Amino acid sequence: MAYETIVVETADHVCLIRLNRPDALNALNGQLIGELAEAVGEADGDKNVRCIILTGSEKAFAAGADISEMADKDFVDVFMGDMFGSQIDRILACRKPIIAAVSGYALGGGCELAMMCDFIIAADTAKFGQPEINLGVIAGIGGTQRLTHFVGKSKAMDMHLTGRFMDAEEAERSGLVSRVVPAKKLMDEAMSAAQKIAEKSALTVKAAKEAVNRAYELPLREGLLFERRLFHGLFATEDQKEGMKAFLEKREPQFRDK
Ligand code: HXC
16 A cells, blocks of 8 residues: 555565655644554555564654644544554554554654563664653643553653653663664664564564553453463463474474464
């Protein structure tokens, strides 16, 4: 499908989705979010794709929801339209891993979008923030919840109430991002992480993503039971037999996603 606000390239089992509204620092408008949801859905259904990378430009991952598109909306507009709700649900329904590769600004909805991904690799130029408070609103696609889970209440409150930005070093220290690399190496690092994932059993990768995500959604006791049952279930797969046999035979496993 031809997109206007994103660029999608698939090679070596990795689907790279680049947000592409350079004149607006990749601000998220209805068209971009619609196209992104479509592209993620397509990648999720494409047998050839084993991992997805979501990125922006050097200057901005995304500087938030498009303020010019939101400014004149009233309550009924946003309530009835549910601003990005169904598209976000589609992105969150993706069962394949999505890595966010963040360079420059990841603000407001941009920060929220990065946090919806499975993990974030940041360039040393990255700046994260929830500055909605300066616009007379608050985060609307998960920022108050996810940022608080990732960095704790004190820092999340600080970010949401003052609107200040967090640099990459602070973001790594606080648990918001998994790694920080020099800006020039960002895409290589993201690609090599994606390739690593692509080499695993797709079946086990799905199980791991489902189980880790339950840590955010279920009480500990239920999450542990969910994990344990998935773990047990993996012993019904050929990939478990192959993975363990390969280890004992001191060779690389040949996974068949079965
Ligand atoms: C629309 C935006 C934009 C945005 C930047 N632009 N952010 N347009 N929506 N969120 C546009 C600018 O208007 C400008 O267009 C061009 O991008 C370059 O931006 P500048 O401001 O000139 O760049 P710079 O001086 O480098 O400042 C970068 C910046 C600043 C610090 C990132 O642009 C900024 O503060 N942006 C807004 C960040 C923000 O408040 N985000 C939260 C949005 S609310 P022109 O045409 O003038 O060149 C949100 C809610 C989510 O995200 C909830 C969703 C349901």
